[in-house]
Amino acid sequence: MDDRELTIKINTNVKYQKIIIKNICNSHTVKETPKIIKAKRIMDFPTSEMIQESISRMQETMEELNKSIMSSISDLVSGVNIISSIGESIHNSLEKIVDSIASYTIPEINISQEARNRGRFLNIAEENALPIFLETDTPLQENILKIVKNSSKDKLKNNLEEAMLNYYDNEQIDNILDYWIEQKWIEEERKEILKEAVEVYKLGYYAASTSTLMCQIGGVITRLYELANIDPKVEEYETEMLTEIYNISKINSEKMKAVVMMDLQKSGLFNWYRCANYLVYFVYSSNKKMTHFAKDPGRNKICHGEQYNYGNRLLALKAILSMDMIIQLSDELIE
Secondary structure: OOOOOOEEEEOOOOOEEEEEEEOOOOEEEEEEEEOOOOEEEEOOOOOHHHHHHHHHHHHHHHHHHHHHHHHHHHHHHHHHHHHHHHHHHHHHHHHHHHHHHHHOOOOOOOOOHHHHHHHHHHHHHHHOOOOOOOOOOOHHHHHHHHHHHHOOOOOHHHHHHHHHHHHOOHHHHHHHHHHHHHOOOOOHHHHHHHHHHHHHHHOOOHHHHHHHHHHHHHHHHHHHHHHOOOHHHOOHHHHHHHHHHHOOOOOOOHHHHHHHHHHOOOOOHHHHHHHHHHHHHHHOOOOOOHHHHOOOOOHHHHHOOOOOOOOOHHHHHHHHHHHHHHHHOHHHHOO
């Protein structure tokens, strides 16, 4: 039998390191934390003295380790007490802030009746897809509000559409055309086309009027955008924001150019963002359901021959008003 047996010898050369515990009030250095006690296998027959010495050293090591742990716990408890004190102070401060907010009285905002009426009118027009957002403070606004007050729910939309058609008689249509012809930035050849579209509208050739205007609206948008030199006036982040709001994928599209110009308007903010909504979600809509265009002209659908229900006065008038939105943008963009 081999005289040597497998034994374990404890290496008590313990290495120490410092651990920094940080918190919001101070820092503590915890010392004498044992790193590792290494065990090493050797092939020697131990004597009783060797075994006793090893056990003694192991006990000493464990005692030192216990002292170190207790010291660390004491330091941590001290830190917790400090944090608790700070937490109580913060809590008291927050209570004072909450009390101050609770006692603050928000000044009453006085909104004039005229402003309320404008807001109601714009909301009604948008809810019923009536592109009359530039008619605030006019007889049309007054009439629309009366109709809402006196109409039943099932007849409201038809009554509103009839009121719009009645308001835009031949005299009003001629006023719109005169405004277009006065614009020096519109090419003379285009003016003749716009004039013809209005003339056939008055004669009752609504399909001819609507299709002509829908084919021209993109050219008018691009013409105004370029003459007004819009690109340098718009920051990149603004363009990105508008593409996200209106879900527009092509930043150089006619639709996007129109939205940007509407966003640049300095007056009539609530009017123009509704104009943008109508232009994006109806005139330039890519909705594949034709029911979406039951009462509204779709530029893409008409020009591509997919929509053919526009041979009526309602859609033709909406085409005229859509073109008028674009041309009125020039009042602030062209000097």
